[in-house]
Structures are given as C-alpha cells and as structure tokens.
Amino acid sequence: MAELDNTKDANDYGIGIPVKQHPFFLKGLEHAEWGMKDRLSRIFNPLSGNTVMLAFDHGYIMGPTSGLERMDLTITPLIEYADCIMCTRGALRSIVPPTSNKPVSLRYSAGTTVLTELNDECLLDIEDAIRVNASALAIMVAIGSEFEAVTIKNLVRTADMGAKYGIPTLGVTAVGKDLVRDSRYLGLASRICAENGATFVKTYFCETGFEQVVAACPVPIVIAGGKKLPENEALEFAYQAIQQGAAGVDMGRNVFQSEHPIAMIQAVRAVVHDKRTPKDALDLYNTLKHQK
Numbered sequence: 001m002a003e004l005d006n007t008k009d010a011n012d013y014g015i016g017i018p019v020k021q022h023p024f025f026l027k028g029l030e031h032a033e034w035g036m037k038d039r040l041s042r043i044f045n046p047l048s049g050n051t052v053m054l055a056f057d058h059g060y061i062m063g064p065t066s067g068l069e070r071m072d073l074t075i076t077p078l079i080e081y082a083d084c085i086m087c088t089r090g091a092l093r094s095i096v097p098p099t100s101n102k103p104v105s106l107r108y109s110a111g112t113t114v115l116t117e118l119n120d121e122c123l124l125d126i127e128d129a130i131r132v133n134a135s136a137l138a139i140m141v142a143i144g145s146e147f148e149a150v151t152i153k154n155l156v157r158t159a160d161m162g163a164k165y166g167i168p169t170l171g172v173t174a175v176g177k178d179l180v181r182d183s184r185y186l187g188l189a190s191r192i193c194a195e196n197g198a199t200f201v202k203t204y205f206c207e208t209g210f211e212q213v214v215a216a217c218p219v220p221i222v223i224a225g226g227k228k229l230p231e232n233e234a235l236e237f238a239y240q241a242i243q244q245g246a247a248g249v250d251m252g253r254n255v256f257q258s259e260h261p262i263a264m265i266q267a268v269r270a271v272v273h274d275k276r277t278p279k280d281a282l283d284l285y286n287t288l289k290h291q292k
C-alpha cells in the first residue's frame, strides 16, 4: 500500500480540457469491445488501416501443399514480414517461434478434406485458442454448399465465443467446385458472414463489381490470393483490391510459391501499406530478389 504520510495533493484535474476521443479506424467496428479493438489493432496497421496476413493453413485440408512441405524452411523466414499469420494450431506450435510475437489468426474450424466433400467442419476449443493467444478465430463459411448450415452455425458459435473473450472472428468465404467467384456470390457470402457476427471477412477479388462487394459488407474485407499467378498479376489484383476498398490481403500461395517469397511479400506490403502501383511493386520485387 502507498504511504499515507507527506503525499502530494492531487490538483491537476485539467478542468476545461475536453477528454480526447479516439475514433476506431476500422469500418463498422467503432462499437466493438476494448480487447477486440486491441487485437484488431495488432492485425491491421492503424496508420495505413490495412494488413498483410500470411496464410499457410492450406495443409489442414490439402496435406503437404507445394511450398509448405517444410514450413520450417519456407514459412518461418517469412513471418517477420507479415502483419499477422494465419495458420493451424499444429503449424503454430511446430514452426512459429513464439518470440516472433506476431498476431495469429488461428484456423478455428476443421473437418473434411480434399479427399471428400469439403466444409463439414467442427470447431476447436476456445481454451486452446486463448492458450496460444489467438488474435482472431478463422472460420470457413461455405454459402451455397451442402454444408452451408453447419458452417454458418460454426460462425455464429465462434462469434459468440469470440465476443465473450474479446477475440475477433474472421469469416472465410469458401468457394466450392460448383460456385462462381463473381461479385453477386462474393457479395452475398461476405454480407452473410458480417450479418452473422464476423468481425472481418476474407473473400476473393473479382474483376467486375468488387467495389460493390466491399461497399455492401459492413466490416473490413481482406482478400485471399488464390492459385499462384505470375508476380505482376498477383500485385495487380492486390492493388486493384486495395484501390476498391479492401483492407488488406490474406495471401498464401502467391507468396510462398513465388520463386522469391521474401521479395514478393515485401512487394505486396508496398501495394497494401504504401499504395504503390503494381509497376513500382514489381520493380521492388525485381530489386529485392537479388538480395540474400
């Protein structure tokens, strides 16, 4: 207990000075709880408002994907360049040094794999998410698929659990074999995620109508990268997505399957955080790829 004798009287009350307000920088999240905002401010850079998330959770349904055979060799060196990592708890515990101190978007649903029908998923235990200090809980939501209801229930339960502990929920819109990645579908799926409690949404970029997809989603959208493309094309669509309102990328294969992944993730950062053009970012990639 503090000493009671000879203490300095409190007299600096700042009378007349209004209390400074701190509006929150992410769309639709002004009324989120403090812990949730703290975690979101670790995932998204408050200066640019955007994030570069590095996704390497593919193995949970696809097994040893190209580029992820030895995650300790390919992913661990990339972590320092990401704002947030998106992975399973298995990968986290195996190859992510806790000293990297990066916010984790934890893959929080699991179930069927590429060998059967995808998306029949269950949830992990919230205690394990807390144990690994998850900054977000990532849930697959398969609108229009056979398992649509299962995945929406998973999203709802996760958003409830996340709200209880101040952990944001990332609704990941799945794209099945028979679903088209057009603005109508992506807009529907993203909006359904947000309406059911997703704190932010991960979806795909589409050439036409992406601006409307973003506008109609009341919370931030980050885009997945999708299949590996030539570096200039990946930088171009990342640029277009940011210009049209995306709050960042959650990119996997276009980074870790690049011939020069460390150069590529830095080029993506230039587009996402510094609003550099795809040409500038490609020049940066070509410069950095020669560096050891």
Ligand code: R5P
Pocket (backbone or CB within 6 Å): 055, 056, 057, 058, 086, 172, 224, 225, 226, 227, 250, 251, 252, 253, 254
């Ligand atoms: C998809 O199910 C996984 O969650 C990936 O995290 C996501 O697809 C992003 O990775 P990529 O950029 O390789 O599409």
